[in-house]
Amino acid sequence: MGRPPPRCDQDGVKKGPWTPEEDIVLVSYIQEHGPGNWKAVPTNTGLIRCSKSCRLRWTNYLRPGIKRGNFTDQEEKLICHLQALLGNRWAAISSYLPERTDNDIKNYWNTHLKKKLRKLGTGNDRQTSSRLPSYRSVSKGQWERCLQTDIHMAKRALSEALSMEKSDDLLDSMASSAEGNFNIRPSTYASSTENISRLLEGWFRDSPKPGVASASSASGGSMSPEPLESLFGINESPAETRTPLSLLESWLFDESVGHGQESLPDMAPGDDACDQFMF
DNA sequence: AATGGGTGCAACCGCGGGTGG
DNA sequence: CCCACCCGCGGTTGCACCCAT
Numbered sequence: 600m601g602r603p604p605p606r607c608d609q610d611g612v613k614k615g616p617w618t619p620e621e622d623i624v625l626v627s628y629i630q631e632h633g634p635g636n637w638k639a640v641p642t643n644t645g646l647i648r649c650s651k652s653c654r655l656r657w658t659n660y661l662r663p664g665i666k667r668g669n670f671t672d673q674e675e676k677l678i679c680h681l682q683a684l685l686g687n688r689w690a691a692i693s694s695y696l697p698e699r700t701d702n703d704i705k706n707y708w709n710t711h712l713k714k715k716l717r718k719l720g721t722g723n724d725r726q727t728s729s730r731l732p733s734y735r736s737v738s739k740g741q742w743e744r745c746l747q748t749d750i751h752m753a754k755r756a757l758s759e760a761l762s763m764e765k766s767d768d769l770l771d772s773m774a775s776s777a778e779g780n781f782n783i784r785p786s787t788y789a790s791s792t793e794n795i796s797r798l799l800e801g802w803f804r805d806s807p808k809p810g811v812a813s814a815s816s817a818s819g820g821s822m823s824p825e826p827l828e829s830l831f832g833i834n835e836s837p838a839e840t841r842t843p844l845s846l847l848e849s850w851l852f853d854e855s856v857g858h859g860q861e862s863l864p865d866m867a868p869g870d871d872a873c874d875q876f877m878f
Numbered sequence: 879a880a881t882g883g884g885t886g887c888a889a890c891c892g893c894g895g896g897t898g899g
Numbered sequence: 900c901c902c903a904c905c906c907g908c909g910g911t912t913g914c915a916c917c918c919a920t
Contacts (some may be wrong), residue, residue, distance in 0.1 A: 616889075660888075702889085
């Protein structure tokens with residue numbers, strides 16, 4: 600339409616895989632200025648990349664706290680159920696898996712889980728595809744029942760996943776990721792980015808800059824490699840550090856505290872919590 | 879050892895939302 | 900109110916790697 604061509608379309612902008620040198624330049628710049636204001640990044644760093652590419656590289660690969668490698672059973676379960684609940688809203692789903700990027704989850708879903716579910720040939724197929732459109736095609740009462748069913752499933756999955764994670768896998772995975780011990784295919788470049796990530800983790804631990812902390816939360820990603828428990832509010836965490844879905848989270852976990860019979864708790868269309876479902 | 883198909887993942891593209899002038 | 904711009908999201912693509920033959 601009337602939209603001017605994005606900077607990425609300009610001549611002379613480099614595309615394709617990032618080199619370790621470019622990564623270092625980007626990381627050093629973000630160390631100094633914090634993520635955000637991506638438009639300024641190429642001009643200030645001299646990188647011949649568009650701002651979009653810089654942001655993508657940072658959020659999907661360079662930012663600290665990203666866990667790479669195999670997804671655990673709990674993560675798979677969570678993704679399946681959240682996908683059933685939220686549809687292909689990978690950003691929303693990734694907010695429940697702070698160590699995974701939306702791109703990672705999307706890729707994993709498209710390459711592994713879709714296939715897996717299809718192979719299983721269970722009702723999961725129905726849960727996972729086109730659920731949201733089906734909501735729209737039913738009456739309000741039916742829609743609410745469908746929603747309640749899915750929410751119930753999501754609650755169960757979250758509770759199960761957390762209870763299991765708390766005992767074994769999560770702790771292991773967190774420990775390994777904290778040590779930079781990513782289970783990825785060995786490659787020279789991978790190891791160099793791993794080094795960068797490790798470096799950054801150390802940097803975030805040692806000298807948290809206010810600008811960076813605020814920029815990281817503002818950028819929408821859960822930047823800090825904080826434990827899953829804290830993100831779900833199991834360990835008490837200040838409200839300002841919660842993800843945008845914190846209200847939903849706390850409600851989801853109300854069930855694990857007590858009542859098995861659930862209904863939408865005071866959620867009318869227009870409520871914030873309800874809006875999380877009714878995009 | 880060579881090769882061709884399959885797979886996984888990083889990166890790109892296009893679009894829409896939000897916002898400031 | 901309108902427009903231009905930036906940012907973020909979801910879908911898609913391209914390439915490197917893996918594995919079976």
